[in-house]
Amino acid sequence: MTIETVYSHSLLVAATIFEHYTRQICLLWPLRVISRTRILFFGQLLFPGPEVWLADDVTGLKGVNMCVLHVSSKTTSFAAFLENSQFPAYKKHEKGEVNKIRYKPVTYQDYGFSSVVSKGEWDDLAGQISDAHTFLQKYGQELRSVISTHEDIDIQLDFPYSCRLNEHILMHSDYLPPEFLKLAGELGIGITLSHYYPSVD
Template sequence: MPCTLVIRGKHFDADDFFKKSKLRGYTINYKGTPIFKNKPDGKKMMHTSASIQTSSAGFNDMPKQVKDTIQYLERNRAKLENILLTRHIDYAILDFGVALRIDHQNILIQSEILSKKLIKLAGELGLSIDITIYPPDLEEQLSQQGQKRRSC
């Protein structure tokens, strides 16, 4: 999973934000649209959120995700400062996706290091940091859950 910058707000005008900031490469999910595209009459989004990939490094390469994200923040600093100026942003988060390495035999604990440079840049831009840890067999587990639901 790459590192993704997620900007979200209940009354966030994502189109206006991207028009003013001139940031590129984003995806927007609008408040009021269906959460699941295959269920148009189902639950609706409660917030508008926008996602921007800051690193395409994989689950197993947190140092590369951090390096890429620092470069992205530095390169786009002036544009990202609009986060601090934009009303109705409830939060902006850098979400790092990493693989769970704990196997209870060879690896008993897991920690991830965030450089002070990343933390400083994120803080100056009003960004929180999230590390989402994914099990190595996530796709298999999701597939099994889907099969269980279909058989019920």
């Protein structure tokens, strides 16, 4: 067994162990604490930190992005649309590209891009929804344009927010205004409500 083989194997074991314990800790510990993690193993940067790892895996991570619009298509690229419009996209990918940001590279099976819609706090879902309504009003025409040129398209608004349940609160409910739902429905946009365990300061 060569030193290169031992090194590669050790690197894989270290990555696997860290993945397991990170997932366990994330259930109990503030996500933003985990997000600061930078791991070096024999000088090899395994996990660069929130801006490239958890930011990609955990939409809504505190300090990264809040409400995000995700647009994807199995058949048609969005490159021309993004190049010729002012639509704000903070990341994009082409089908077949390899996502090397994650410690386990993944090949994209679709075309897509994402846009920050709101930076409202996790405990302010109403504020995020208000921002999203304004976003759709502002960029509705661009969205209709891209929808008209992409037969197979999926658009989702992802709202991350904190759970409010505790020993004193046994249930909670959240309201989505009909005017917002109507506009999102007219554009064919789905709504994802991502419920997170509350972080601890």
